[in-house]
Amino acid sequence: MEFISELHTHSRYAGACSDRLTLQSMDAIAREKGIGIMGTADFSHPEWFKEIKKSMEPQGNGLYKLKGSSSGVNFILSNEVCTIYPKVKGGKAGVFDRTGNVAKIHHGILVPDIETIEQVNEALAKFGSLSIDGRPQLSMTAAELVETIHGINERSTVFPAHAWTPWFGVFGSMGGFDSLEQAYEDQAKRIYAIETGLSADPAMFWRLSKLDKYSVISSGDAHSLPKLGREATVFEFGEGELSYGSIVGAMKDRKVKYTIEFYPEEGKYHYDGHRRCNISLSPQEAARYNGICPVCRKKLTLGVLHRVEELADREEGKRPDGAKPFVHTVPLNEIIASVSGKGVYTQYVYAAYARFIERFGTEFNVLLWAKIEDIAKVDAKVAEAIDNVRHDRASIKPGYDGVFGVIDVLKASAQEQGAKSSYGQRTIGGF
Ligand SMILES: [Zn+2]
Ligand SMILES: [Zn+2]
Structure with missing residues (x-):
């Protein structure tokens, strides 16, 4: 179990x-x-x-x-x-x-x-x-x-x-x-x-x-x-x-x-940057500026990706023996809020969330296992968004220096459109 x-x-x-x-x-x-x-x-x-x-x-x-x-x-x-x-x-x-x-x-x-x-x-x-x-x-x-x-x-x-x-x-x-x-x-x-x-x-x-x-x-x-x-x-x-x-x-x-x-x-420290200066940079871009903020000339707050690149001894996409799988997800209330255009902490979102729990038992059941067509019977847009998230197809603007990343669960990612995503092959860890 x-x-x-x-x-x-x-x-x-x-x-x-x-x-x-x-x-x-x-x-x-x-x-x-x-x-x-x-x-x-x-x-x-x-x-x-x-x-x-x-x-x-x-x-x-x-x-x-x-x-x-x-x-x-x-x-x-x-x-x-x-x-x-x-x-x-x-x-x-x-x-x-x-x-x-x-x-x-x-x-x-x-x-x-x-x-x-x-x-x-x-x-x-x-x-x-x-x-x-x-x-x-x-x-x-x-x-x-x-x-x-x-x-x-x-x-x-x-x-x-x-x-x-x-x-x-x-x-x-x-x-x-x-x-x-x-x-x-x-x-x-x-x-x-x-x-x-x-x-x-x-x-x-x-x-x-x-x-x-x-x-x-x-x-x-x-x-x-x-x-x-x-x-x-x-x-x-x-x-x-x-x-x-x-x-x-x-x-x-x-x-x-x-x-x-x-x-x-989506995390607050994925990319490099400066919150006050409104500067967000990939590790490669930050390196071009020598780690210095182009606006205030002070040292950038280097994010998680930067540190991983610094310490990495293996290429992106290589999966070591015995590594466990993982799935990406987005909290259900945020998905409902995002597709409806309502705030996360509004009555509308609470009520919609409660309907899903009543129907599917638990939030993780909705996010990970319930059939998309069953979710669509409750809300077609939420179903589409969950399908995107399950297939790592959401578009994300990376977080930096304490600012959360912004995810669009209905918009296909840059990767999907042929460009390179901020972190390569995201689906590799999925099942
Ligand atoms: Zn802590
Ligand atoms: Zn700055």
């Missing part, structure tokens, strides 16, 4: 996150979307952790369910933290990023039980305040984090979150490192999986042979309910085999089934 998982998400206690993110609403939305394994998020935040303890019921397999809920959604205890190593005199070698600055990296954490969280939180509190933000900032190195978490319970796991984002990604252009070994030092051996982030997809990982040994996972990193599951990792387990151990085991043994991906061009 397939399980769609959302392993990295946030609560209402994390910075810039919606007040409506409660465990109850996350449970309900996960069911509606078809997410079978849902991260609790932010388990280090004292108030949120109290809610987790009060509302969650252990299932005896390292996963939890919301008390009194019949959703069938399994919760996994999850968190995201930011390690910042202070630049002190005589600091340890290797903890400064390649720009010589203080290394700031975001990491996802999964643990198998509440007792482990108690100990993890006690340990992490020595490195920073856990109550300021659901995503705490900790004055420690990435290696110290892994050592601490793993030392408390070796069944816990840490993974680099949104590995390519410019500022907090382990490979980011504005900080970051060239390898996991530089970032995690001797603890790199305990890293099994790397999260793509919205601006990257697995085909971009395939360009680096040194990443072949890792599982590639995807998460929505949502700051509001509608964005839950905009990216996801799919596992397959036999009858009765679902457990915390089987999820982490699949990550360890590269047995993720496939990932569900945002179009990387």
Whole structure:
């Protein structure tokens, strides 16, 4: 049986996150979307952790369910933290990023039980305040984090979150490192999986042979309910085999089934550019300007694609042995909004979305599996758009320097019209 998982998400206690993110609403939305394994998020935040303890019921397999809920959604205890190593005199070698600055990296954490969280939180509190933000900032190195978490319970796991984002990604252009070994030092051996982030997809990982040994996972990193599951990792387990151990085991043994991906061009940091100067450039174009903004003459914010090109040792389009497939998708509410010309958060879109859920059970069923002709019976334009998305035929203006890309789900892509797309053969990862 397939399980769609959302392993990295946030609560209402994390910075810039919606007040409506409660465990109850996350449970309900996960069911509606078809997410079978849902991260609790932010388990280090004292108030949120109290809610987790009060509302969650252990299932005896390292996963939890919301008390009194019949959703069938399994919760996994999850968190995201930011390690910042202070630049002190005589600091340890290797903890400064390649720009010589203080290394700031975001990491996802999964643990198998509440007792482990108690100990993890006690340990992490020595490195920073856990109550300021659901995503705490900790004055420690990435290696110290892994050592601490793993030392408390070796069944816990840490993974680099949104590995390519410019500022907090382990490979980011504005900080970051060239390898996991530089970032995690001797603890790199305990890293099994790397999260793509919205601006990257697995085909971009395939360009680096040194990443072949890792599982590639995807998460929505949502700051509001509608964005839950905009990216996801799919596992397959036999009858009765679902457990915390089987999820982490699949990550360890590269047995993720496939990932569900945002179009990387839609992410906020795909291309290079300057938001204030309204400048967006492909890595090749940015190179022609020597990485300098033609408007303000300051350094461009280099995007994910740029970093991939910089580190790549394999051509575009080559798929390494054992690489898992992936599918691109666009959230259903955005598709409805786009084809109807209405805003995403309008009554019209809510009502249309509800009609689809009523008819097809879950959002992922509509996006990935339902027959196009059945979708067309509800809305012909939505059906056409979903068909385009399933075949990677949508047209996209890439995101840059914090500006989301713009997708037109009804317009055929430049690639389709014979020109070269911003990222080559996008369909290669599809089924
Ligand atoms: Zn993050
Ligand atoms: Zn500029």
